Amino acid sequence: MGGVPWSTTHAGVHRLLKVRPLLPRGATGLLAVSGGQDSVCLLKLLVDLRPKWSWQLRAVHCDHRWRPDSAANANFVRQLCEGWGVPCEVVTADADYATEAQARHWRYRVFEDLARQARCSHVVTGHTASDRTETLLYNLLRGSGTDGLQALAWQRPLSQDSPVAVVRPLLGLTRQQTAEFCRQFDLPIWPDATNQDTGYARNRIRLELLPYLQQHFNPGVDVTLAQTAELLTAEVELLEAMAGELYGSSVSSPDGDSEVWKIQRSPLKTAPLALQRRVLRRLLQQVTLAQISFEHVEKLVALLAAPQGSQSDPFPGGLVAVVDGDWLVLKASHAM
Template structure:
């Protein structure tokens, strides 16, 4: 086996970030593109050091005429490498990026649960992280959206989603695939500029690279990394403040009904605005079916210092918030 600097980098990353344990079963999501082929090749080469049991999963969204040929290509690779292959095909074509992502994670989770895999591993890179940060920034977001992709997160009970390539750019994965002559399957939809992410990838990132910073993808990925730690800290601090404002402890949190709720304004008034907003967002997450908007959060936060008897207009679903003395009531 040829041991490259990228092998060493990923080996160190997995160990230092505790992404996987030894002798675990890893399900690798492989589209056939350069990032996923780079990922599976690296993990295959590291397998002997870690004792992993690897499997490949491929999700066919049926939104390209060559999608079945693409699936066959990945299955042939799995057979060549002598590892288990799992295919999930959509019942009907999925044409939305968001719907495709949701369906893909559901499909991967079902495969992992049925076959006793503890981890689902994807080939998201620093380039993906940079693009996601820009995409969310353009649409309007806070630090949570800017932190973009995280190294790992629970996907469902007992299954962790892991992204080991978040410090590797797409240029590096392409060079790696060329070095090892890996047969990349070119996805024609990646060139389709009707998708906002493709315009960011094909037009905005190259422009920023040429005119502002040749290392813009790595720089943006580092920003996302810094924000991830800060968001994690702020979320914990906001949770503690929320529990204090609600007058509950950790062990009681799951027993509190969704509505009515009451928040102590005196407790919240002592906190910085950033924590006040996060508390209100956490509260709204309990009562709204969709994510709380900036306007929803600001409307509720304003009640912390509003005159007595102030109230909001209804939130989606019909809940309203009212000020009664030292308390904000959500009914």
């Protein structure tokens, strides 16, 4: 390997990339580097594998300005990247993002802008199997359906119509393994004190719930649940494809100035309940910006077999569903 130390982790990721073309030969990758152990492990692995794959690598560090040491953290990341021949862009938050969800939304906007400017085909993040497990538990406890439980796939589009892919080559490694890799190669890590703050639900899952589950139920729970997420990913892809076909054949979008959506009941009535729910949830997501709940979808499911003239109470945004022959008609309640 031309003088680069080679480990079982290098070999494992190299093999994985041959099987899963997450970062194809010659790709231009934008690496998200926080300075923590997972992103430093990712950076080191891709730098070492770069000669074998002819990648062009760039890095980005997002400074949320949440901590007094955030500017020093950013400088640490820039120096680390440039020491390994990876140009690094530091982007500082232009506003106070109060929640992790807002901060994440901002980070991904930054990734999109930089990837476009630098003509990067892939954004690479250091998410691990442990992150996948924590996301599954977090979404399960919030009442998410299967789509939420399979979050953090190996690869997805950066945004709905983006040609740039987000890829996660470390999803096969646990956080314990990335820590061991960093120790093995004596890599410098920037400690993030906010990771110990149990005011964040995700930190409580990582610091309190997962150790409890490991101690009392299953020592390998992080790997087991990450594998569950992997199975769910494939099943969700299948269901989404089938639901897409059924949606196309049963839903009529508004014509001209009309704001009326129509769903043909007969094709849906004979479909499995899982597909009925997916099609009806997709429809509600089209007609309202509000969060769609389980109860909202079940109201529409009940109307698939309801008698003529039956109607729902209003959905978020004021729409009402009415049975009109073989059609379910969604329209504004004031238009009735």
